[in-house]
Amino acid sequence: xxxxxxxxxxxxxxxxxxxREAERLTELDSPIGDADHGSNLQRGFTAVAATxxxxxxxxxxxxxxxxxxxxxxxxxxxxxxxYGTLLRRTGKALGDAAEVGAAExxxxxxxxxxxxxxxxxxAPGDKTMLDALVPAVDALPTSFAAxxxxxHEGALATTPLQARKGRASxxxxxxxxxxxPGATSSALLFEALAETAEGAGHE
Amino acid sequence: xxxxxxxxxxxxxxHSGPVAESVATLATGLAGGGTAPVAAAGGTEGGGLGTxxxxxxxxxxxxxxxxxxAILVDLGSAVLTVKALIAEGDELPDGARLxxxxxxxxxxxxxxxxxxxxxxxxxxxxxxxxxxxRKV
Numbered sequence: 042x043x044x045x046x047x048x049x050x051x052x053x054x055x056x057x058x059x060x061r062e063a064e065r066l067t068e069l070d071s072p073i074g075d076a077d078h079g080s081n082l083q084r085g086f087t088a089v090a091a092t093x094x095x096x097x098x099x100x101x102x103x104x105x106x107x108x109x110x111x112x113x114x115x116x117x118x119x120x121x122x123x124y125g126t127l128l129r130r131t132g133k134a135l136g137d138a139a140e141v142g143a144a145e146x147x148x149x150x151x152x153x154x155x156x157x158x159x160x161x162x163x164a165p166g167d168k169t170m171l172d173a174l175v176p177a178v179d180a181l182p183t184s185f186a187a188x189x190x191x192x193h194e195g196a197l198a199t200t201p202l203q204a205r206k207g208r209a210s211x212x213x214x215x216x217x218x219x220x221x222p223g224a225t226s227s228a229l230l231f232e233a234l235a236e237t238a239e240g241a242g243h244e
Numbered sequence: 245x246x247x248x249x250x251x252x253x254x255x256x257x258x259h260s261g262p263v264a265e266s267v268a269t270l271a272t273g274l275a276g277g278g279t280a281p282v283a284a285a286g287g288t289e290g291g292g293l294g295t296x297x298x299x300x301x302x303x304x305x306x307x308x309x310x311x312x313x314a315i316l317v318d319l320g321s322a323v324l325t326v327k328a329l330i331a332e333g334d335e336l337p338d339g340a341r342l343x344x345x346x347x348x349x350x351x352x353x354x355x356x357x358x359x360x361x362x363x364x365x366x367x368x369x370x371x372x373x374x375x376x377x378r379k380v
Contacts, residue, residue: 077294109332110333113325114297117294118295118320121297121324122324126328129328129332133332160324160327160331208320
């Protein structure tokens with residue numbers, strides 16, 4: 042079973058990963074975006090880690106809802122409401138249970154990913170974070186490691202795609218040949234999730 | 245008319261603080277004095293380019309007179325932030341809605357209509373209609 046502490050460690054691990062990779066995310070965002078993805082997410086996840094430390098919510102749902110709210114209010118770019126909605130909707134789907142099973146979490150996360158798709162109006166293949174998130178939630182019922190691999194492959198597979206959403210879509214064919222920064226940061230989240238699960242003895 | 249003669253509030257959300265402020269000044273100026281409450285929520289709290297959910301929520305509460313708040317946005321994160329706040333949160337006042345309209349023309353239409361005492365549905369319709377205004 043996964044408790045509030047598991048989710049807090051996931052997001053703290055994700056914050057460390059975003060911090061470590063911030064420069065690379067911003068570099069990926071330079072040719073096709075506005076070169077702020079790394080710094081925006083870094084600000085957001087730093088705030089998430091700080092608020093989880095301070096408020097210490099005691100259910101998985103409350104951890105994710107609080108983190109989502111914090112991302113929406115601190116990121117300042119489109120990734121704020123998108124990742125914020127992902128976590129907040131997933132948290133709401135988990136309700137107020139003190140512990141949740143891996144299958145229940147996988148279902149809740151799918152609800153969150155669906156909410157992201159509805160919010161941004163994007164679909165897989167549009168060269169967005171969904172290209173990592175959708176294969177990852179598809180693989181999550183198998184294992185956390187499978188979800189990590191699927192997210193990573195999904196992010197790499199955005200390189201030959203032409204962007205159809207967001208600022209990058211204005212570039213048309215010139216967006217081809219660049220890995221999508223949003224899909225890359227989504228893969229980091231699943232990397233952090235798998236790392237947290239391995240540390241906790243969940244496979 | 246809106247209920248109880250209360251005026252609909254208008255919030256203008258842009259990636260840029262000066263753009264939001266200027267469009268607010270333009271719209272209230274063209275509506276001609278004594279207008280419905282209008283608040284700009286542009287840029288980040290630090291004054292940079294971007295979107296701040298806190299500035300948006302504060303602006304919406306500032307113009308809320310109980311007849312609804314029409315929120316107009318420019319693009320990208322401004323659209324997504326307002327949508328996320330409406331879909332998920334409790335940060336915005338009841339009756340706040342995202343209005344699908346061109347930013348400048350829609351703002352003028354919304355402020356003029358709201359200042360005449362129209363209800364939120366009429367304000368929204370007027371702002372949306374600004375899409376039909378062809379220039380050539």
